[in-house]
Amino acid sequence: MFKSRLLLITSSLILLAGLILGACAQATPPLTTPTAISPAEPVTLRIVVLPILDTLPMYVAQQKGYFDAQGVKVEFIPAGSAAERDQIIAAGQGDGMVNDLVSTLFYNQDTIQIQIVSLARTATSEFPQYSILAAGNSGISSVEGLKGVEIGISEGSVIAYTTDRLLQAEGLSPDQIKTIAVPKIGERMALLGSGELKAANLPDPLSSLAIQSGAIPILNDTKHPELGNSEISFRKVVIDEHPQAIRGFLIAVEQAIKEINADPSQWESLLTEQKLVPEPLIGTYKIPPFPTGSVPSEAQWADVLAWAKEKGLISKDVSYSDSVTAEFLP
Template sequence: MSTKRLPNKAIILACALLVLAFAACTQAQPTPTVTQMVAKETGALAEPVTIRIAVLPITDALPMYVAQQSGYFQAHGVKVEFIPSASAAERDQIIAAGQADGMINEIVATLLYNHQQVQIQIVRFARVASAEWPQYYLLASGKSGITTVEGLKGVEIGVSEGTIIEYVTDRMLQAEGFNPEEIKVVAVPKISDRMALLSSGELKAGTLPDPLAFLAIQQGAVVVLDDSRHPGMGHSTYAFRKEFINQHPEAIRSFLAALEQAIGEINAAPEKWDSLLSEQKLVPDPLIGSYQVPQFPTASVPGEELWNDVLAWAKAEGLVQADVAYQDSVNPTFLP
């Protein structure tokens, strides 16, 4: 049997064409960037989702600004847009209108959102009062003559009613042995008014958050009690609209992963953030340079015991009428 042979040139040409075709199919991929490598490892989104946060000018928000400044949000594949809110009431209006997706709030506020149907979910602690780092301070006016907890019995204490401020005030005094009849609160919703009335002596006592409590102390107020004596009562949380969580679960996961990096950076060097605190107006200017940034909690959510205690208080105050299930309102599944 005869075999027909291809000419040598034809064989070489055929081989060359095969090599070129193979090379075209197996071209080397470009070296991935750091952002792409982080995205691959963390499961960050290929198409960045924009997360809108209604943010108050409070120290609790510092980790978000650090995550933005350090590029952690970008590295994890999300864009974060801050929507300034002057007050909790304005923040809640922005969320209710769907103009923001998330916020820093606390359990009392979440109960009020969810008492009829689940509208938001807590996904992480923002801050937690500890034995070393108090968050709320019960202050007496320097003109009141009150210097001890006992001196507060029957004295009107300025608070914002139906908020974490009133909850912490009640629970701290109860833990100090006060009975309900000995605890008197008066509604002074605006913190600026509370500070002014304390300074003038028109208000004998009031509860203020960190860092504004320190400004009041500079102006002559006296610390009578703070939640470092009763850790775990004072807190704040990150919460998101349930609709947004359902639509963008990976964006929430990426947001929290970036936040965790920022918190690690802050806790390792809490003294280096004065310029950012001043730039974002998270701390009053007179305190810049002397204010100590607190340690922020690592990835965690409020426990069921704290939730149930706040719920019991809210029901007793008439803020909610029925139970609100912990499992429906607190979602730990996105924590890194």
């Protein structure tokens, strides 16, 4: 009798425990593996590049992985001339470029096609960007000697603008300034070297090479650094579609600029690899400081606009605020 009662109690306890455990099991939600959040696909920005020093920070940012860190993929599209660069941009086959204020005016004279988002490079009191040189056998040694002398330029360009404005700043009147169109830089250098051209305006570092080869420096924008600059620009449609990518791009470039400015001597292999500096200058050429976190001023824009209207290159005003934005600066 006792055994039967004990067996009954034991069975009841086992049944009760089972019910309790079953209830607990139902009350505890099943464990689930969290869904992994995949990072957004990096935006690809296609940058049309000329073989010019102004693009060095972009190459450094690429080499150091700074674009990747910002979630931006950069594809460089080489162009042999400003005309080829502009064709690629106009066709929508490139997204951004290094250009200048004059070029931007032409893009935006009818509708806003591109926006400047940053300075790429600017002249300083020690480092020129544009230089007017005389041929070694020309007998010209001063600005006065350039009166009435044909100066080789590319017409309707930043070269033409800086030629006029530099000489005017030094006292020459417009009728004393004579120019001749030699659009190809290589040809302009060769004609200057042979003496067939008595004078020419050349961008740095090609001006340094010409001087090393015997040309005579007459005037450059170290005296008037507000005149010499280049810009980073993007197509407006790309800016509107990928504002964060533009911001990330500039953060990466800024990081590269700080490294370059801190130690300009460590980039010779990159200069050679990308042909940013002529071979004979490697080892002696000093890299200029690059500007950080800035855009051209409204006064600079207004002067280029005034010059273009004086020359009959454009007939109406082009808005600074629509063409230049500081919104994406780091």
